[in-house]
Amino acid sequence: MNASANSIGIVSAQRAHFDTPLVFRSGAVLPGYDLVYETYGTLNADKSNAILICHALSGHHHVAGYYADQPQNVGWWDNMIGPGKPIDTNKFFVVGLNNLGGCHGSTGPSTINPETGKPYGASFPVITVEDWVEAQARLADRLGIQQFAAVIGGSLGGMQALQWSLAYPERMRHVLAIAAAPRLTAQNIAFNDVARNAILTDPDFHGGDYYQYNVVPRRGLRLARMLGHITYLSDDVMADKFGRDLRADNFQYGYDIEFEIESYLRYQGDKFASYFDANTYLLMTKALDYFDPAHDFGGDLNAAFARAKAEFLVISFTTDWRFSPQRSREIVRPLLHNRRRVSYAEITSTHGHDSFLMPHPHYFDVMRAYLDNVAREAA
Amino acid sequence: MNAQEIKFAAARPDFAAIAAWIPDGASVLDLGCGDGSLLRYLKETRDVRGYGVEISDLDIVSCIANGVNVIQNDLDAGLADFEDGSFDFVILSQTLQATRYTEALIQEMLRVGREGIVSFPNFGHWRNRLSIMRGMMPVSPELPYQWYDTPNVHLCTLQDFETFCRDHRVAVLERRVMSGENEVHLFPNLRGRTAVYRFQRAL
Numbered sequence: 001m002n003a004s005a006n007s008i009g010i011v012s013a014q015r016a017h018f019d020t021p022l023v024f025r026s027g028a029v030l031p032g033y034d035l036v037y038e039t040y041g042t043l044n045a046d047k048s049n050a051i052l053i054c055h056a057l058s059g060h061h062h063v064a065g066y067y068a069d070q071p072q073n074v075g076w077w078d079n080m081i082g083p084g085k086p087i088d089t090n091k092f093f094v095v096g097l098n099n100l101g102g103c104h105g106s107t108g109p110s111t112i113n114p115e116t117g118k119p120y121g122a123s124f125p126v127i128t129v130e131d132w133v134e135a136q137a138r139l140a141d142r143l144g145i146q147q148f149a150a151v152i153g154g155s156l157g158g159m160q161a162l163q164w165s166l167a168y169p170e171r172m173r174h175v176l177a178i179a180a181a182p183r184l185t186a187q188n189i190a191f192n193d194v195a196r197n198a199i200l201t202d203p204d205f206h207g208g209d210y211y212q213y214n215v216v217p218r219r220g221l222r223l224a225r226m227l228g229h230i231t232y233l234s235d236d237v238m239a240d241k242f243g244r245d246l247r248a249d250n251f252q253y254g255y256d257i258e259f260e261i262e263s264y265l266r267y268q269g270d271k272f273a274s275y276f277d278a279n280t281y282l283l284m285t286k287a288l289d290y291f292d293p294a295h296d297f298g299g300d301l302n303a304a305f306a307r308a309k310a311e312f313l314v315i316s317f318t319t320d321w322r323f324s325p326q327r328s329r330e331i332v333r334p335l336l337h338n339r340r341r342v343s344y345a346e347i348t349s350t351h352g353h354d355s356f357l358m359p360h361p362h363y364f365d366v367m368r369a370y371l372d373n374v375a376r377e378a379a
Numbered sequence: 380m381n382a383q384e385i386k387f388a389a390a391r392p393d394f395a396a397i398a399a400w401i402p403d404g405a406s407v408l409d410l411g412c413g414d415g416s417l418l419r420y421l422k423e424t425r426d427v428r429g430y431g432v433e434i435s436d437l438d439i440v441s442c443i444a445n446g447v448n449v450i451q452n453d454l455d456a457g458l459a460d461f462e463d464g465s466f467d468f469v470i471l472s473q474t475l476q477a478t479r480y481t482e483a484l485i486q487e488m489l490r491v492g493r494e495g496i497v498s499f500p501n502f503g504h505w506r507n508r509l510s511i512m513r514g515m516m517p518v519s520p521e522l523p524y525q526w527y528d529t530p531n532v533h534l535c536t537l538q539d540f541e542t543f544c545r546d547h548r549v550a551v552l553e554r555r556v557m558s559g560e561n562e563v564h565l566f567p568n569l570r571g572r573t574a575v576y577r578f579q580r581a582l
Contacts, residue, residue, distance in 0.1 A: 344450045345439050362436050369444040
């Protein structure tokens with residue numbers, strides 16, 4: 001991937017260490033931890049122009065720009081964030097971080113536990129969206145940001161953005177929840193469970209402590225990613241991109257790769273398994289499954305969202321079946337019930353759940369129109 | 380929206396008539412809200428708590444740019460996102476004639492809102508009648524479309540609408556009939572170009 005026009009350019013990651021123990025929702029305690037993050041743009045004098053980007057399952061802190069020594073390593077949302085882009089770094093101070101439990105530098109299962117001298121592995125606590133937001137709030141404190149202009153996230157990142165509005169109603173003015181859901185459906189949890197089972201049953205998993213055996217549960221992680229990938233694409237886009245195309249001219253009547261879609265999925269699975277940590281994958285999917293703001297309110301989302309004070313922009317994509325427009329409407333309804341300011345756009349797109357990462361002109365127009373007003377308020 | 384644009388919004392006769400019925404601080408749902416001009420006007424002049432419903436992608440962007448809350452939805456799919464009695468007023472301005480399930484939508488308006496307000500082009504205006512008598516479908520500033528390329532599938536006259544209300548337990552509270560900026564009192568179904576009605580569920 002190459003940096004797009006108007007890239008923020010060369011960026012570098014920073015590291016913040018936290019000594020105050022973090023008590024997880026599960027009751028587990030992490031005595032200290034590191035968060036890696038990147039920032040783009042300039043924080044204004046009254047610190048009112050900060051935007052937090054929350055990442056999805058496989059995301060991280062490298063959201064935009066590229067590294068001086070790795071010009072090909074472009075941030076995962078570089079098309080959205082940069083000078084003159086919808087999340088305009090000429091106007092906003094943008095913060096992206098790698099969530100706790102991640103595998104891109106923040107403390108996670110593959111990090112050495114200072115108490116044992118060995119990777120946390122299976123001992124890393126199961127983490128929730130609420131725990132992430134807690135850690136993100138501490139990073140905001142560290143950066144001197146009392147109130148974000150906006151907290152923005154897609155998919156699992158959208159859940160974090162929603163959680164911000166519930167945990168810290170005063171600490172952001174706007175929430176942008178893109179291709180998100182207030183909570184997963186049974187079908188969605190089922191997909192996650194199959195993915196986890198692929199990893200858990202890999203002989204190289206070793207109960208999560210595979211690091212000490214110098215192996216990784218590559219087969220499981222690969223299968224998990226292949227399954228995930230199917231659910232991120234739409235039927236239409238798969239038909240369009242691959243159809244029934246074969247790599248050879250004729251059927252081979254065997255089990256090697258024959259259809260282009262098989263080749264694509266295996267390539268994606270292999271690529272992912274070569275850099276992503278299996279334990280992090282397990283943690284991320286559990287965080288997805290557990291998130292339910294209505295859990296403490298007898299299942300009532302209206303009651304759960306009564307705390308929210310932010311203004312909301314909710315965006316969904318027509319062909320997204322993993323986080324369908326219907327799920328986004330389940331976010332909109334409790335906001336309407338609670339008379340919050342909310343807008344909802346349903347973007348016609350062929351790219352399924354992955355649409356939220358694509359440079360779709362109308363999607364970008366919606367983002368730009370909304371954020372231009374947010375910038376005007378912050379100025 | 381600058382002062383000139385506000386003036387324009389105020390100058391659209393049905394907007395002015397609608398705005399006159401909305402008290403300060405009311406809650407308003409504007410169905411088929413277009414670029415959000417009416418809601419923005421009501422927000423700035425009446426401090427209303429408002430939401431728009433719109434299906435067009437372009438209008439969604441305009442509403443957001445206008446700082447108007449907008450929910451992208453097809454009116455023909457109903458108003459399932461909105462709870463019973465959650466608004467003081469539900470407005471359907473110059474959209475009634477383009478809805479497919481008009482009957483159901485009027486009922487939905489009165490489920491969601493305490494009162495409904497509709498404005499529509501009066502098909503009974505004498506120019507339209509004359510056009511038909513000459514054997515042609517009318518084309519006018521209020522009905523600018525050719526018959527083969529029109530979103531208007533449910534055109535009606537004042538009399539038609541009032542009959543509809545009587546037959547559907549809808550009580551008309553107030554009516555304003557306009558020709559341009561002027562109100563029409565004499566022979567409204569013949570001389571009125573635009574009709575605006577305020578109504579509620581009949582007891």
